[in-house]
Amino acid sequence: MSNEGTGGGGGEPEGSDSLKAFGEVVKAFRRRAGMTQEQFAPAVRYSVPTVASIEQGRRFPPADFVNRAEEVLDAFGALRGPARHLSRRPGLASWFRQWARLEAEAVSLDTYECRLIPGLLQTEGYARTLFVNQLPPLGDDQIEAQMAARLERQRLLTERPNTAYSFILEEHLFLRRTGGARVTAELIDHVLRIADLRNVEIQIMPLVQEAHAGLAGPMQLLETPDNRWLAYCEGQESGQMVTDPKVVSMLKMRYARMRSQALTPEDSRGLLRRMRGAA
CATH class of the missing domain: 1.10.260.40 (lambda repressor-like DNA-binding domains)
Incomplete structure (x- = not known):
């Protein structure tokens, strides 16, 4: 990852x-x-x-x-x-840097994730759990550099209030309890706070869902300031920028269907609150 x-x-x-x-x-x-x-x-x-x-x-x-x-x-x-010659970003994988630059100027950003909580929504405790358990192991300096990059990116949600952010998250990402019960409780509280932002919409895809348009895997869709749409798909040690309009259109169609299949933002907040009570 x-x-x-x-x-x-x-x-x-x-x-x-x-x-x-x-x-x-x-x-x-x-x-x-x-x-x-x-x-x-x-x-x-x-x-x-x-x-x-x-x-x-x-x-x-x-x-x-x-x-x-x-x-x-x-x-x-x-x-x-x-x-024009700046090309290095500390704490970010080489394949992700180009997308991160686009992300910082996006008009809208849509994210579907089925593997783990997206970086923009992670708490420090959740992110540190992921970094500490990375294989091959990371050194302390590497972990701190990646923590700094992760927290820096998260400022986008509040510093770009005119950017529309949409997240569709699988319910099982919270049920896994990555990092333990305390980290999970903090994570749910954090996601609920972010869900209250006017420019952020968070939807949960139920654990049991007979129809699901996202079974091919996670995706991100981005609208640039000049209203072009791009996509990004990621594997374990690689990421692919998608610029072909036909492929991007197909991914947009899948994301739109998933928004109708996931719980509404209001019902999603209700489910997260119930999870928080059980955590």
Whole structure:
């Protein structure tokens, strides 16, 4: 399973030297402009923690951040140029990085998962359980790098309130009790809190379901700012970006059918609350 989902033995974290260098350039231009992070953040329409993460080299800068920073700081191309060559993201598997960049700018993101709770919804306890039990074993530094990348990605849910997120999760993912009863209870509480966000819709696919359009496996669908649709399908140590419009259309059809087959968002929250009581 991948760095997006579990940590992936083949997806060893890479260095972040290029991200750190880019962050230092942003910081230098911000200071030259006489702006604090608190002043700069609203000017580029990002939060202060996001600006701090980019300046520290912990977050890949989205294209709209680069463009706005270029204009606000009057950087005469010093940010756009280097940004085109950034290719490494610490804590993310190589096959997932391209999708992660698209994910950070998506208009909508649809996720169906039958193997484990998606990274965007995981708690720290759940994610750490996956990383600690990864084979081959990961070192402490690798685990911390992947934890940082996982938690950083999760900010998308709150920092992009105009992006519509849909998740369809199999009921058995919660019944498995990965990490034990306490971790599971915390996970359910966390998912219920996220389900209350206006831009997030979470549906549970019942354990017993006679008709199921997703038996071919997990998938993600993404709409870009220019309204193109792309898909991503993942295996144990690989991921495939799908750009063929015919294949993407087929996956969209399957996802739409699954939304009608899964419990409604309201019934899904009710089921999760009942699970929480039994956890």
